[in-house]
Amino acid sequence: xxxxxxxxxxxxxxxxxxxxxxxxxxxxxxxxxxxxxxxxxxxxxxxxxxxxxxxxxxxxxxxxxxxxxxxxxxxxxxxxxxxxxxxxxxxxxxxxxxxxxxxxxxxxxxxxxxxxxxxxxxxxxxxxxxxxxxxxxxxxxxxxxxxxxxxxxxxxxxxxxxxxxxxxxxxxxxxxxxxxxxxxxxxxxxxxxxxxxxx
Numbered sequence: 102x103x104x105x106x107x108x109x110x111x112x113x114x115x116x117x118x119x120x121x122x123x124x125x126x127x128x129x130x131x132x133x134x135x136x137x138x139x140x141x142x143x144x145x146x147x148x149x150x151x152x153x154x155x156x157x158x159x160x161x162x163x164x165x166x167x168x169x170x171x172x173x174x175x176x177x178x179x180x181x182x183x184x185x186x187x188x189x190x191x192x193x194x195x196x197x198x199x200x201x202x203x204x205x206x207x208x209x210x211x212x213x214x215x216x217x218x219x220x221x222x223x224x225x226x227x228x229x230x231x232x233x234x235x236x237x238x239x240x241x242x243x244x245x246x247x248x249x250x251x252x253x254x255x256x257x258x259x260x261x262x263x264x265x266x267x268x269x270x271x272x273x274x275x276x277x278x279x280x281x282x283x284x285x286x287x288x289x290x291x292x293x294x295x296x297x298x299x300x
Contacts, residue, residue, distance in 0.1 A: 103144065103232045105135070107207045107222055114168075114203035115233025116192045117210075119147070119241040121184055123266035124276070125259075125285040126249050127173035128184065130191035131240035132199055132206075133233045134167040146228035147238040152246075159243045162236045169236075170198035171244045180288045189214050195237075209234045256282055 106113045118130040144162075147155055163169055172194035179187040193216050196206060206213075206221035209228045213221055224230060228238040246265055253262035259275045259282075266272070266284075276291050285291060 103235055104230060105137075105139065105232055106205075107224070107231060108205035108220075111204040112167075112201070113205045113207060113233060114196060114199065115207050115209075115227070115231055115235070115237045116195060117208075117228050117234050117238040117241055118188045118191055119238070119245045120266065121188055122268070123286070124268050124272060124289050124291050125176065125282065126252065126261070126266040127175045127245065128179060128187050128191050129171060129173050129241045129245035129248070130188065130195045131169065131171045131237040131244070132192065132195040132203075133162065133169045133236040133240065134199065134201055134203055135233050135236060136165065136167050139165060139232060141232075144232060144235050144239070146226075146235055147242040149229065150239070155239050155243050158236075158239050162239060166236065168199045168201040169240060170195045170200075171240055172198060173245075173248065176284055176286045179286050183288070184286075185212060192216075207231055207234055209238065252284060256284075 114132050114134045116132040118128055120128045172191050174187045174191040196216055206219055208221055208223045211223050211225050213223050227234040249261045249265045258279050259272055264272045273292055
């Protein structure tokens with residue numbers, strides 16, 4: 102059973118990101134503030150749910166949340182500041198866009214940087230422990246998937262509608278055959294050493 106919040110009576114926002122391990126596309130973060138008494142029997146870490154369940158939960162979360170927002174950080178920035186910093190930046194951008202300012206932030210994972218003067222707590226596997234982080238994980242994942250599916254129309258050879266930019270064998274074979282796009286992360290190891298690309 103996922104817990105409602107960490108900070109007891111404070112207005113708490115959960116935040117999480119999706120796409121850290123991808124070879125292309127943005128890293129996407131969401132921030133969610135849920136109302137007192139929020140319950141949903143299906144809601145869990147997005148990685149534990151089918152795509153169909155995630156897509157069912159997204160409108161439910163958006164309808165019931167006190168506030169939610171989603172933010173992308175794109176490959177040029179990821180290459181400039183590295184994926185960890187880009188993930189934290191995406192979470193900061195999502196929190197900043199909330200129409201209600203939280204009093205406390207809970208973060209999936211073990212790394213975060215202070216946002217304004219709002220206290221925060223990092224929680225390893227937080228998306229399977231706290232409802233607001235689970236909700237944020239679902240929004241981040243579904244919005245990022247939508248973005249990659251839209252890109253797929255222009256670059257069908259990489260099959261992003263299926264692999265979403267993750268390093269599948271098929272995606273790597275397509276990189277080997279067709280080269281890279283402006284959406285690929287150039288600081289990532291796009292191919293194994295023996296198949297090195299000339300960038």
